Amino acid sequence: MTPNTNHYLSWIDVDNELHCEVLLPSKKKITIGRSEQADVEVLNTSVSRQHLELSWHDEGLQVKDLNSSYGTWIDSVKLPANEYKTLVADSEMKLGNLSMWYELRRDNESQEMFQTCFHPPTVNDEIELSSEFNDFRVKLLFLLQENFGDNTLNVQLIRSIDDELYQLINSQELRLKEQRILNSISHILNRSLTLSELLKTALNLVSKVLNAERGFVVIKDTNVDQHRILALRHFDQLNWNCNNKTTHDFSHALVEKCFDQNKILIIGDTELNEALDDINPVKQGGGRSVVVIPLVQENLVIGVIYLDNQQKSHNFNQQQIPFLTTFAAHTSIALHNTLLYKRAITDDLTQLFTRQHVDEVLAQEIIRAQRYQQPLSLLILDLDHFKRINDSYGHTTGDQVLQKFSAVIKQHVRECDLAGRFGGEEFIVILPDTDLVGAHAFAERIRKATAKMVIVKGNQNIKVTVSIGAASYQAQHEENALLLLEDADKALYQAKEQGRNRTVSYSGQHLN
Numbered sequence: 001m002t003p004n005t006n007h008y009l010s011w012i013d014v015d016n017e018l019h020c021e022v023l024l025p026s027k028k029k030i031t032i033g034r035s036e037q038a039d040v041e042v043l044n045t046s047v048s049r050q051h052l053e054l055s056w057h058d059e060g061l062q063v064k065d066l067n068s069s070y071g072t073w074i075d076s077v078k079l080p081a082n083e084y085k086t087l088v089a090d091s092e093m094k095l096g097n098l099s100m101w102y103e104l105r106r107d108n109e110s111q112e113m114f115q116t117c118f119h120p121p122t123v124n125d126e127i128e129l130s131s132e133f134n135d136f137r138v139k140l141l142f143l144l145q146e147n148f149g150d151n152t153l154n155v156q157l158i159r160s161i162d163d164e165l166y167q168l169i170n171s172q173e174l175r176l177k178e179q180r181i182l183n184s185i186s187h188i189l190n191r192s193l194t195l196s197e198l199l200k201t202a203l204n205l206v207s208k209v210l211n212a213e214r215g216f217v218v219i220k221d222t223n224v225d226q227h228r229i230l231a232l233r234h235f236d237q238l239n240w241n242c243n244n245k246t247t248h249d250f251s252h253a254l255v256e257k258c259f260d261q262n263k264i265l266i267i268g269d270t271e272l273n274e275a276l277d278d279i280n281p282v283k284q285g286g287g288r289s290v291v292v293i294p295l296v297q298e299n300l301v302i303g304v305i306y307l308d309n310q311q312k313s314h315n316f317n318q319q320q321i322p323f324l325t326t327f328a329a330h331t332s333i334a335l336h337n338t339l340l341y342k343r344a345i346t347d348d349l350t351q352l353f354t355r356q357h358v359d360e361v362l363a364q365e366i367i368r369a370q371r372y373q374q375p376l377s378l379l380i381l382d383l384d385h386f387k388r389i390n391d392s393y394g395h396t397t398g399d400q401v402l403q404k405f406s407a408v409i410k411q412h413v414r415e416c417d418l419a420g421r422f423g424g425e426e427f428i429v430i431l432p433d434t435d436l437v438g439a440h441a442f443a444e445r446i447r448k449a450t451a452k453m454v455i456v457k458g459n460q461n462i463k464v465t466v467s468i469g470a471a472s473y474q475a476q477h478e479e480n481a482l483l484l485l486e487d488a489d490k491a492l493y494q495a496k497e498q499g500r501n502r503t504v505s506y507s508g509q510h511l512n
């Protein structure tokens with residue numbers, strides 16, 4: 001983690017408001033408590049006025065309980081007061097009876113680090129609600145007994161009214177709790193997330209709410225008519241191959257069924273389900289109780305969430321279907337929006353980012369490089385004599401070359417880099433946190449891999465080379481992305497001039 005990038009703590013309160021506090025670099029410490037003096041004010045009676053301190057250390061985010069009355073727990077272990085403990089992602093933090101989920105994620109587009117704490121409704125609210133309802137129940141029971149409870153029939157009638165009232169209160173409380181969780185989930189999912197972030201977040205949230213041990217999300221990739229796993233939770237890496245339908249893999253079979261049938265499937269106990277005997281679920285790595293949830297767009301299943309609990313029978317049940325249906329609808333809408341956005345910023349032919357998106361990201365990266373004085377480099381890559389390929393083998397083969405070259409770029413970039421098609425046979429790679437020496441070395445790796453690339457056309461092997469211009473952000477560029485692009489372009493021109501199939505780094509000086 002780089003100390004200069006922005007780090008945020010964000011959380012959603014019971015009124016469904018999203019709050020955000022910048023931690024680093026402006027603030028190294030924040031406090032959570034019930035008083036106005038705390039940086040994060042949480043209104044819950046089991047939270048002390050100054051309850052907890054969060055601070056950044058080299059190892060990451062650390063928590064310290066400030067000698068609170070009701071205590072702080074991380075994953076059910078109580079923290080000793082005034083001692084630091086490193087918080088790992090995906091853990092549950094309890095301040096008194098207020099539960100918060102801690103989640104760490106990096107925003108791929110802005111490269112900023114977010115700390116996300118999500119908390120479901122406070123326990124206190126539910127206690128207050130149920131005690132009010134129960135008070136009413138007791139008073140009603142007393143009144144009925146006093147006025148009508150003089151014979152056995154009436155006593156039985158009063159008891160059955162009370163039973164019904166009790167069931168009603170319980171189910172209303174459950175609905176209320178689910179509604180609040182759904183609101184929070186929808187709020188979180190509607191933040192602009194990348195596809196894999198969105199699916200991981202949805203998977204984590206629904207797993208926590210339903211007490212699922214493991215899960216994964218499969219998405220239908222319409223381009224290649226295949227299913228791809230985009231999020232895994234406590235599952236070993238799965239090799240998903242939808243053509244291999246003969247496999248007796250339990251989870252695969254159920255997910256395929258969900259894709260076909262477009263409905264939520266709940267199996268309370270796989271060992272008791274006779275229809276599944278031949279699959280032998282537990283041995284084949286499936287769970288004891290399982291649920292699969294379709295994500296739907298215009299009546300077509302575009303993805304499936306699989307959840308299971310390996311030990312516990314009936315962890316999932318039919319009463320959860322209304323909750324799951326609404327959850328699936330929220331997630332499907334967020335997924336649809338994310339896919340639309342992804343399509344808009346992706347070049348059809350190469351599946352790299354579009355020029356417009358690259359321009360936007362470059363402008364943000366330049367601002368960040370300037371503000372935090374971090375290195376930033378840029379490559380412009382141009383295939384050599386590409387016109388000859390088109391002229392000799394035709395435009396379709398030219399397109400295949402562009403696709404294969406794009407795949408080479410994709411194989412080499414890191415998660416935080418951004419590769420785009422700049423137009424025609426010209427490409428661009430933005431390299432955050434990389435100086436000119438690093439950018440040159442990276443460019444050379446791509447250049448060499450491109451020279452080894454072979455495109456087979458009939459009995460001919462087509463080979464191409466690439467020329468690359470590299471440039472790095474300098475203070476004199478200020479916030480002007482065009483100046484940096486011009487430097488990289490000048491370097492590319494020199495690479496072409498010097499005979500192609502080479503990388504040139506821009507070495508010119510900028511004068512104020």
Ligand SMILES: Nc1nc2c(ncn2[C@@H]2O[C@H](COP(=O)(O)OP(=O)(O)OP(=O)(O)O)[C@@H](O)[C@H]2O)c(=O)[nH]1
Nearest residue numbers: 382383384385386387388390395396398399424425
């Ligand atoms: N197949 C295909 N060709 C394209 C595409 N976009 C641009 N081109 C072609 O790419 C070629 C670029 O040619 P030039 O700009 O002369 O460059 P070059 O032949 O690569 O020569 P140098 O860059 O100087 O090494 C042109 O023939 C364009 O028609 C595309 O999407 N598909």
